[in-house]
Amino acid sequence: MPQENRKFTTIGQIDATGVRGPHEKELEDISNAKFSIFINVDLKALEAIINNDLGGIIENIGFNEDWTITIEMFPEVNIHMAYSYFGDEFGDGIEAGFRFYFSGRYVTWVPGEDSATFIDIVMDFIKRKLKGEEPFEKNYNSKTDLMQKVLLQRGKPFKFLQEKDQEKLESFLGAKVWKTVNSWRIKKEIFPEIFTEIMWDEENGLDIKFHGEKLAKNLGSYHAEFIGIFVLNHILRYITVHNLEKELPDICYIMFSRYYTKNIGKWDHRTR
Numbered sequence: 001m002p003q004e005n006r007k008f009t010t011i012g013q014i015d016a017t018g019v020r021g022p023h024e025k026e027l028e029d030i031s032n033a034k035f036s037i038f039i040n041v042d043l044k045a046l047e048a049i050i051n052n053d054l055g056g057i058i059e060n061i062g063f064n065e066d067w068t069i070t071i072e073m074f075p076e077v078n079i080h081m082a083y084s085y086f087g088d089e090f091g092d093g094i095e096a097g098f099r100f101y102f103s104g105r106y107v108t109w110v111p112g113e114d115s116a117t118f119i120d121i122v123m124d125f126i127k128r129k130l131k132g133e134e135p136f137e138k139n140y141n142s143k144t145d146l147m148q149k150v151l152l153q154r155g156k157p158f159k160f161l162q163e164k165d166q167e168k169l170e171s172f173l174g175a176k177v178w179k180t181v182n183s184w185r186i187k188k189e190i191f192p193e194i195f196t197e198i199m200w201d202e203e204n205g206l207d208i209k210f211h212g213e214k215l216a217k218n219l220g221s222y223h224a225e226f227i228g229i230f231v232l233n234h235i236l237r238y239i240t241v242h243n244l245e246k247e248l249p250d251i252c253y254i255m256f257s258r259y260y261t262k263n264i265g266k267w268d269h270r271t272r
Contacts (some may be wrong), residue, residue, distance in 0.1 A: 008061070008080070008101040015112045016259040023112035027119065031098040034123045037130060038083055039096055043067070049129045053218055054122065055192045063099065069126075073118055074234055075174045076104035081119065106172075108264075109237055111257040114230050121223045125191075135220030140210050147208070147225050154232050155206035156249045157239045158184060165242065172238050173231070188231055194219055196228045198235070208232070 015021040038046075043058070050056045056071035065082035072078055080101040087095055100119060102108075128135065143151075161169070163179050170177045175188035183201035190196055193214040199207045210224045219227075233255050240252040253267055261267045 006061070006078075006103045008103050009108060010102070011100060011112045011115065014102065014108055014110070014115065014257045014259050016257070016262050021112065023116045026116045027098075027100050030116075030120055030123055031100075032094065034127065035083075035094070035096040035098065037127055039085060041130065045130065046126070049126060053129060053192060053214065054125065055189075061101065063101070065099070068101075069122075071122060072104075072174070073110070073115070073230070074106065075171065076106045077110055077234075078102065078104045078107060079115065079119060079122070081122070106237075108259045109256055110234070111255075114233060117226055118230060121226060124223070125218065129218070134217055135223070137220040137222045138216055139221045140215065140224065142221075143208075144222070144225060147229070150229050150232065151206045151208065153251055154236060155200065157236050157252050158200040158206065159202070160239050160243045160246065160248065165238075168242075169235070169238055173234060175231075186231075186235065190224075190227050190231070191219060194224075196224070196231055198228075198232065206232075 011023045011027055012021060015023055047058050050058055050069055050071075054069075054071055056069055058067050059070055061068045061070070061080055061082060063082050065084045068080050068082040070078060070080050080103065082099045082101060083096065084099070085096040102115065161179075161184055166177050166179050169175075169186070173186065173188055175186050177187075178185040182203070183199065186198040188196055188198075189212075191214070194212040195210065195215075197209050197211070199209075208228050210219075210221070210228065215224070236252055236255045240248060240255065253261070253265070256265060
């Protein structure tokens with residue numbers, strides 16, 4: 001989308017609480033914990049990481065920042081991390097910081113919880129790459145208790161997917177989608193050369209796996225699971241908005257931001 005046509009929003013607007021919400025504080029904490037590694041960063045090295053390992057770009061989005069990292073979480077769900085150096089103006093040791101913005105048609109569908117956690121993962125990713133470190137957790141062939149619970153919780157809505165959804169779901173997710181008689185397979189590149197595959201069938205339910213040439217080098221299994229959960233959540237958003245006339249499982253309605261539930265879906269907001 002051309003920069004002049006982009007509409008930016010903040011995590012506070014997405015949370016739609018009317019007061020300073022927990023995710024605003026979370027992003028502030030992320031900025032305070034990570035800004036120091038960017039003060040004297042080699043911008044060429046940073047740009048190589050953003051372009052080649054994260055699939056993003058470094059740009060300027062017009063908030064008087066020094067530069068901004070922009071990454072597409074999903075099509076029309078863009079994360080902008082705007083960095084500014086201002087020196088120790090107040091004597092508090094905070095010499096620089098990030099402000100976080102969001103843009104895209106579907107960005108207000110994604111809850112602040114998912115977006116803030118995704119940003120934390122990206123920041124950790126960049127920090128490790130700048131230091132030349134690989135991930136610590138590499139248990140890609142096992143599932144945590146959290147993931148096992150997520151797969152059980154999110155399986156039922158998949159029965160509402162129909163053959164006609166295949167191309168639209170591909171576009172919505174930025175993924176490859178296959179449909180067989182009684183099953184679905186969804187393959188998404190979450191970062192360059194890192195993939196998650198989601199499989200569902202009526203007999204075995206929901207399953208997920210991760211693979212790719214850069215997986216073990218760039219993304220730990222713990223963070224991979226979180227991003228896999230974000231993909232599952234986005235699939236449930238698609239299922240929900242395309243089946244509003246049906247009686248869907250309750251979990252479908254809690255996949256959305258408070259902004260969406262209040263202003264678009266107009267549902268009672270329920271927390272996970």
